[in-house]
């Protein structure tokens with residue numbers, strides 16, 4: 001993102017935002033504009049009333065008018081002030097309402113867009129940053145509209161003031177306009193500096209906030225205390241904090257001096273204008289009442305013009321932030337969005353992978369290289385291999401989480417690229433080693449497996465029973481809130497959270513099931529029990545298990561060994577042992593470990 005306010009972009013963003021705001025709440029926008037016009041005219045009426053009060057009082061003192069006339073105009077002034085306050089209140093409430101709606105509406109746009117983006121986009125640093133930067137951009141967009149409104153309101157009032165001054169002397173109006181120019185230029189310059197600093201500081205701010213958050217995260221605190229890293233992280237945060245604060249203070253000092261000079265120039269300008277007024281009055285071309293009213297006009301017009309400059313600057317800054325929202329919304333979407341076909345209802349032929357290669361966006365080397373594999377319908381495949389061999393990447397491609405870059409994947413005869421994304425997700429289910437621990441109820445955590453089955457308590461209880469979380473003596477209630485973030489919630493152990501994730505599979509009728517090391521935190525008996533249940537469940541289904549515990553893989557129909565992104569070996573357990581290759585070596589190493597442990 002550019003670190004300068006680009007006015008062409010700001011205007012472009014305004015064009016895009018205005019129709020959205022209109023769509024959100026036309027009534028609130030109309031009300032807002034009517035109030036804006038009224039508010040823009042009120043200061044002129046105020047000046048008129050001041051002139052009337054002073055003029056009438058003068059004549060009352062001179063005995064030309066009865067006392068009641070002065071009271072009448074004073075009452076007019078009080079009524080106007082009450083009316084102005086009501087307008088301000090109505091506008092504040094209306095503005096708030098528009099603000100809430102806008103924040104909500106823009107957040108909907110961001111969430112919907114996020115759901116349509118391929119996960120691969122988030123692997124790219126740039127798009128991840130972009131998502132981070134969208135936070136608050138909706139509010140900035142709304143702020144832009146409100147600022148624009150304020151600008152128009154100021155322009156209406158200023159025009160009225162300038163016309164009034166012009167009526168008495170065009171020089172008055174021109175002088176006032178000219179003296180605002182330095183303040184305008186200084187403000188634009190300051191705004192550019194401020195915006196540039198915010199953008200260049202953004203990585204620093206994120207780092208400071210990350211380090212600060214470490215001290216607010218339960219798991220991180222555990223490690224920090226245990227490894228006595230507190231002082232180190234605190235110093236790291238402190239350094240980043242002050243680096244950022246020093247830069248801010250430097251800019252604030254500079255701005256403070258410029259503002260001081262501008263303020264004094266402003267006061268001198270008002271004094272200069274008043275001298276012109278005195279000169280005109282001395283020529284007998286205005287009354288005392290007009291003189292008083294015009295001095296108010298001069299100081300109010302100057303203040304409003306200064307305000308206008310600030311609004312213009314803020315408008316530019318908000319526009320640049322709001323532009324991020326549109327950048328994000330324009331991000332290329334997953335190609336899967338255009339796919340039209342359904343996932344084959346009952347797989348008959350199975351899954352065929354041809355020459356599949358995959359490279360992560362931020363890496364040079366491919367994580368999958370020309371993978372070829374046919375998985376028959378109803379086959380249970382175990383995938384094994386070293387860390388980083390490409391197992392998870394492979395199944396993410398199979399599940400359509402990552403788009404196919406090179407090669408093809410067929411479900412029966414249908415190319416994965418032609419299968420509608422929601423149909424693919426409906427027909428498959430996967431449990432990962434790092435499943436999300438939703439800080440919600442047990443029921444909601446299970447819902448992730450099957451939204452429709454959420455009211456079928458028996459089915460949910462049965463699933464909990466299979467994974468050992470519901471027994472006659474000790475049962476997890478479906479409406480128990482889980483986690484540690486909210487009051488009255490119960491946290492689970494790592495293994496119990498894994499069981500929750502596994503239970504999702506047992507409430508879903510998917511034809512293709514994937515387990516990506518989801519049993520690492522289970523005790524051996526539970527793992528054996530759940531593994532047998534998984535085999536039962538997947539009896540006639542196509543399933544893939546990724547596991548580092550080779551003893552669990554023996555029962556699989558076939559084992560695929562991944563090495564450096566390629567299929568190194570595949571066959572049944574006995575075939576691979578007989579082959580005496582990498583699998584046999586790994587199996588031997590694990591068996592020896594168990595034998596040694598049992599000998600001890």
Ligand SMILES: Nc1ncnc2c1ncn2[C@@H]1O[C@H](COP(=O)(O)OP(=O)(O)OP(=O)(O)O)[C@@H](O)[C@H]1O
Nearest residue numbers: 123360363367385386387388389390391392393394
């Ligand atoms: N998001 C990512 N961005 C860049 N590279 C990645 C990403 N995820 C994985 N990789 C790289 O791709 C390769 C394959 O990773 P993958 O996660 O598929 O391995 P794995 O076999 O599942 O490993 P493990 O057994 O440790 O889970 C590794 O070299 C890894 O560093």
